[in-house]
Amino acid sequence: MKTNGSERIRVIAFATVLLFLVLTVRLLQLQVLQGEKFKRLSNENRLRIEKVPAPRGIIYDRNGIPLVKNSPYYCVSLLPEMLKKTDLNAIAKFLNIDAEELNRKIENRKPFEPIKLKGGLSFKEVAFIEARLSDYPALIIDVEETRHYLYGKVGAHLIGYLGKLNPSQAKRPDFKDIPREAFIGQWGVEKLFDKTLRGIPGKRVIEVDALGRQLRLLHEEPPVKGDDLYLSIDINLQKAAEEAFGRRTGALVALKPSTGEILSLVSRPSFDPNLFARGISYTDWLRLIRSRKAPMLNRALQSQYPPGSTFKLITAIAALEKEVIKPETTFNCTGGISHGRWSFGCWKPGGHGTLSLYRAITESCDVYFYLAGKEAGINSIAEYARQFGLGEETGIRLVKEKTGLIPDKAWKKRVKNEPWYLGETYNASIGQGYVLTTPAQLAMMISAISNGGYIYEPRLTRIESPVEPVRKVKVKKETLDIIKDALRGVVADEHGTGYAARSTVVDIGGKTGTAQVISAKRRQQVPEALRDHAWFVAFAPVENPEIALVVFVEHGGHGSETAAPIAKKAIEAYLSPKENKSEDR
Amino acid sequence: MSFGKTYDRWLLIITLLLTGFGMLMIYSSTSVVTPTLAKRNITEFYYFKKHLFTVAVGLIVMFAASKVSPALLRKLAIPLLLVSFVLLILVFVPGIGVSAGGAKRWIRLWPSTFQPSELVKLAMVIFLARFMSMPEYRADRFFYFFMPVAIMGIFQVVFLGQPDFGAAMSLGVLTIGMLFLSGVRLRYIASLLLFCIPIVIKLLQEPYRLKRITSFLDPWKDAKGSGFQLVQSFIALGSGGLTGVGLGKSRQKLDFLPEVHTDFIFSMIGEELGFIVATIVVVLFAVIFLRGVSIANRAKSDFVYYLSYGLSMMLAFQALVNFSVVTGLLPTKGLPLPFISYGGSSLFVNMIAVGILINVSRPEQEQKTKDDLTEIIKRKKAKRAVYGDAL
Numbered sequence: 001m002k003t004n005g006s007e008r009i010r011v012i013a014f015a016t017v018l019l020f021l022v023l024t025v026r027l028l029q030l031q032v033l034q035g036e037k038f039k040r041l042s043n044e045n046r047l048r049i050e051k052v053p054a055p056r057g058i059i060y061d062r063n064g065i066p067l068v069k070n071s072p073y074y075c076v077s078l079l080p081e082m083l084k085k086t087d088l089n090a091i092a093k094f095l096n097i098d099a100e101e102l103n104r105k106i107e108n109r110k111p112f113e114p115i116k117l118k119g120g121l122s123f124k125e126v127a128f129i130e131a132r133l134s135d136y137p138a139l140i141i142d143v144e145e146t147r148h149y150l151y152g153k154v155g156a157h158l159i160g161y162l163g164k165l166n167p168s169q170a171k172r173p174d175f176k177d178i179p180r181e182a183f184i185g186q187w188g189v190e191k192l193f194d195k196t197l198r199g200i201p202g203k204r205v206i207e208v209d210a211l212g213r214q215l216r217l218l219h220e221e222p223p224v225k226g227d228d229l230y231l232s233i234d235i236n237l238q239k240a241a242e243e244a245f246g247r248r249t250g251a252l253v254a255l256k257p258s259t260g261e262i263l264s265l266v267s268r269p270s271f272d273p274n275l276f277a278r279g280i281s282y283t284d285w286l287r288l289i290r291s292r293k294a295p296m297l298n299r300a301l302q303s304q305y306p307p308g309s310t311f312k313l314i315t316a317i318a319a320l321e322k323e324v325i326k327p328e329t330t331f332n333c334t335g336g337i338s339h340g341r342w343s344f345g346c347w348k349p350g351g352h353g354t355l356s357l358y359r360a361i362t363e364s365c366d367v368y369f370y371l372a373g374k375e376a377g378i379n380s381i382a383e384y385a386r387q388f389g390l391g392e393e394t395g396i397r398l399v400k401e402k403t404g405l406i407p408d409k410a411w412k413k414r415v416k417n418e419p420w421y422l423g424e425t426y427n428a429s430i431g432q433g434y435v436l437t438t439p440a441q442l443a444m445m446i447s448a449i450s451n452g453g454y455i456y457e458p459r460l461t462r463i464e465s466p467v468e469p470v471r472k473v474k475v476k477k478e479t480l481d482i483i484k485d486a487l488r489g490v491v492a493d494e495h496g497t498g499y500a501a502r503s504t505v506v507d508i509g510g511k512t513g514t515a516q517v518i519s520a521k522r523r524q525q526v527p528e529a530l531r532d533h534a535w536f537v538a539f540a541p542v543e544n545p546e547i548a549l550v551v552f553v554e555h556g557g558h559g560s561e562t563a564a565p566i567a568k569k570a571i572e573a574y575l576s577p578k579e580n581k582s583e584d585r
Numbered sequence: 586m587s588f589g590k591t592y593d594r595w596l597l598i599i600t601l602l603l604t605g606f607g608m609l610m611i612y613s614s615t616s617v618v619t620p621t622l623a624k625r626n627i628t629e630f631y632y633f634k635k636h637l638f639t640v641a642v643g644l645i646v647m648f649a650a651s652k653v654s655p656a657l658l659r660k661l662a663i664p665l666l667l668v669s670f671v672l673l674i675l676v677f678v679p680g681i682g683v684s685a686g687g688a689k690r691w692i693r694l695w696p697s698t699f700q701p702s703e704l705v706k707l708a709m710v711i712f713l714a715r716f717m718s719m720p721e722y723r724a725d726r727f728f729y730f731f732m733p734v735a736i737m738g739i740f741q742v743v744f745l746g747q748p749d750f751g752a753a754m755s756l757g758v759l760t761i762g763m764l765f766l767s768g769v770r771l772r773y774i775a776s777l778l779l780f781c782i783p784i785v786i787k788l789l790q791e792p793y794r795l796k797r798i799t800s801f802l803d804p805w806k807d808a809k810g811s812g813f814q815l816v817q818s819f820i821a822l823g824s825g826g827l828t829g830v831g832l833g834k835s836r837q838k839l840d841f842l843p844e845v846h847t848d849f850i851f852s853m854i855g856e857e858l859g860f861i862v863a864t865i866v867v868v869l870f871a872v873i874f875l876r877g878v879s880i881a882n883r884a885k886s887d888f889v890y891y892l893s894y895g896l897s898m899m900l901a902f903q904a905l906v907n908f909s910v911v912t913g914l915l916p917t918k919g920l921p922l923p924f925i926s927y928g929g930s931s932l933f934v935n936m937i938a939v940g941i942l943i944n945v946s947r948p949e950q951e952q953k954t955k956d957d958l959t960e961i962i963k964r965k966k967a968k969r970a971v972y973g974d975a976l
Contacts, residue, residue: 008766008768009766009878009881009882009894011765012765012894012898013874013878016871016874016898016901016905017871017875019905020868020870020874020901020905022914023867023905023908023909023912023914024864024867024868026912026914027822027855027860027863027864027867027912028860028864030819030823030855030912031822031823031825031826031827031855031859031860031863032827034823035823035824035825035826035827035860036826037823038819038820038821038822038823038824039823039824039826041820041823041824205805218805219805219806
């Protein structure tokens with residue numbers, strides 16, 4: 001049995017002894033041949049590992065206008081390996097920081113990891129510290145980059161801001177390689193496209209002497225700059241839109257009907273992302289989140305209200321598609337109808353008289369749509385509303401969206417355990433009652449009406465090649481043409497409710513809407529906080545639309561007064577001749 | 586007693602020499618109370634005192650092991666393997682198992698902890714020696730190859746669950762090494778490569794795992810993170826040079842080199858005492874191995890033959906892996922240096938191995954007449970029966 005083994009034991013014994021020999025040679029190499037190199041590192045020298053931050057990618061608008069800039073940012077750090085005990089208090093004193101806290105930081109760090117003491121130094125402060133570097137070799141002055149948002153509050157909700165890695169993110173594996181002090185995208189596009197913009201930090205392993213002077217670069221990996229990002233928005237449109245709002249609160253969402261690109265996304269009031277660029281101060285943060293006007297709320301996506309008369313377009317489409325009315329069908333508006341004990345009025349006290357669909361839309365007659373909605377039925381209205389993307393998230397991932405609400409009989413049974421009443425159909429037909437939409441949803445709706453019924457995925461980045469729509473609504477082209485023709489009338493006709501949006505530059509189609517806050521008859525005389533919200537959905541040019549948008553003004557009263565002029569200004573800013581645009585900044 | 590002249594003295598002397606040297610170096614590495622240690626109320630003699638106790642127990646264990654006859658050891662082979670398996674499983678039992686750094690490798694054992702994976706190695710060697718020395722054992726039959734590999738596989742699964750890749754690797758190499766020795770067909774061993782295929786696929790699919798394993802090849806790349814320990818080990822060894830910076834004068838032990846008193850003690854030996862002493866340590870381990878080989882070659886029974894080879898391989902392999910890790914030839918795995926590193930489990934098991942080797946190094950007649958513990962007890966009982974309490 002051992003016969004075969006005796007040969008093999010020789011193999012094993014020989015191999016083992018050989019391995020011991022290899023180890024001795026390795027020791028000889030490490031200790032004697034390379035010994036000097038390591039001795040140098042150990043004795044008076046130490047290693048310093050520096051992370052070289054990667055320049056963050058620049059964000060541009062669709063026309064290549066830069067929206068952000070990386071500016072130098074000076075900060076002073078401390079390398080505790082170089083610290084003499086007596087220095088600590090002196091350093092804390094002349095930098096005006098808490099020595100106790102500094103001590104705690106030193107204890108919790110990894111070896112050779114510099115501790116950031118103070119950022120955002122002025123040139124004067126840098127010079128002051130620079131002069132003392134020879135006394136305190138543990139101090140290091142670094143130049144980092146900070147983000148400067150060139151347009152300030154304009155587009156802040158969309159562009160977003162940077163922030164420090166928060167503790168819960170620090171535990172997640174996808175942020176593993178990010179240094180604790182680093183800034184990453186925490187809001188808006190900066191957050192959504194953080195990985196694209198971030199780049200890969202470089203690294204320098206440096207040999208330094210006892211005074212912190214650099215002796216030699218042992219290893220270097222250059223940083224890789226983050227990719228630039230071209231957004232879908234047009235910053236001039238964005239700016240014009242925000243200016244048009246003035247002091248009013250509200251939102252605007254503009255889409256390119258042929259692609260779904262977001263041309264502008266406004267939420268007013270806005271905030272200044274530059275406050276966040278290097279860590280927002282506690283008082284600034286409190287001011288932002290405690291403000292009664294809630295500037296951090298993205299009203300384009302997170303506020304939902306009854307769409308008011310803008311919803312009549314859905315009622316009209318449902319009634320036409322179900323063939324319960326024809327364009328030439330007329331109803332007689334006497335200023336209201338009654339149903340049992342209840343009466344449902346038209347906004348025009350005396351009534352509109354006998355009118356067809358075209359005038360019903362241009363003059364926004366409530367009675368016509370009560371009756372058209374009654375013929376179509378709530379379930380048909382809901383069916384078409386959903387086809388146009390109402391009652392569901394649009395998929396703009398900037399913030400957690402509100403879904404809105406499109407009621408039908410099943411919904412009411414499920415939620416309220418009650419049957420659906422005709423009066424509720426009347427309310428829903430004119431976009432009141434249970435119906436709720438966000439501005440972004442109405443933008444999707446008007447975009448699809450204007451482009452022949454195609455629903456595109458809303459996009460935040462510029463599209464380089466044509467995209468396929470997500471779906472096409474099941475509505476005949478003639479139906480949409482009838483609606484579009486009436487929408488042109490809303491703005492162009494003398495009695496049209498959107499007359500205030502009429503432009504000399506371009507042919508605009510649109511529809512006003514009012515979301516009731518209280519049901520008082522004389523809404524115009526109530527204080528602003530109780531006044532109705534104003535809607536306006538629009539697109540232009542009517543024939544071959546390049547822009548579709550929604551304007552929402554909180555407590556703006558009737559859509560024709562406040563919302564329509566904003567829409568007009570935004571559209572003109574986008575469609576008027578684009579000269580010297582990229583030289584603006 | 587007259588057996589003194591016949592056992593392998595060198596083996597005992599070198600073992601005691603390395604153990605004593607280990608005590609000295611453990612004192613050196615832990616006597617400087619760095620701020621990190623001071624925070625945990627650890628004083629100058631804290632580790633040394635604990636280690637002193639461990640060594641004392643280790644010597645008793647070694648002596649006891651040297652009194653266990655091969656026949657008894659043979660009988661104990663399977664129970665020992667089962668016991669080691671149970672202990673290994675206890676690691677997962679809350680309250681008994683102790684986890685550190687995300688790994689569950691220890692069981693609570695007053696006043697300290699015990700690492701069952703160390704015992705598993707010993708139990709496996711004894712079991713394999715018994716298995717291969719069975720009269721019906723046929724090295725050219727796949728069944729006799731497959732059986733031990735399957736048993737090893739069960740242990741491997743537990744190791745990977747802990748996780749303890751170092752122990753898994755040690756047990757694998759040890760088992761395959763002994764099977765190779767017994768003369769199994771090489772293609773059986775080659776067939777084990779099939780098991781590597783899923784591992785290779787996984788590594789190719791998830792390159793970061795491969796990167797983690799191969800990061801030891803270039804520790805400078807991440808000198809602050811994954812390569813930190815190795816870079817510090819290099820600095821320690823390198824700054825030692827030919828003759829060292831002097832006993833007790835290591836700089837690297839000042840919080841720079843993690844685990845300096847356990848897995849990385851050899852780096853500090855190299856720093857304080859230099860290449861010459863470090864090489865002597867390496868040579869001493871090689872001599873232990875060669876003494877073991879020579880004991881095996883003199884063995885009169887197959888059991889003792891395989892047992893001696895297995896134990897010598899076990900000792901040599903642990904030392905080789907530890908040396909390779911601290912010199913950057915193998916990825917960093919938690920394996921202590923036998924006899925020298927701080928830590929009881931490893932010391933006890935290695936002491937037992939030496940005790941067994943010392944015992945079997947004696948001529949077989951003497952073992953039979955003098956060392957069979959049961960025999961001795963029987964004889965004493967017989968004497969007592971004759972002379973009564975007068976003795």
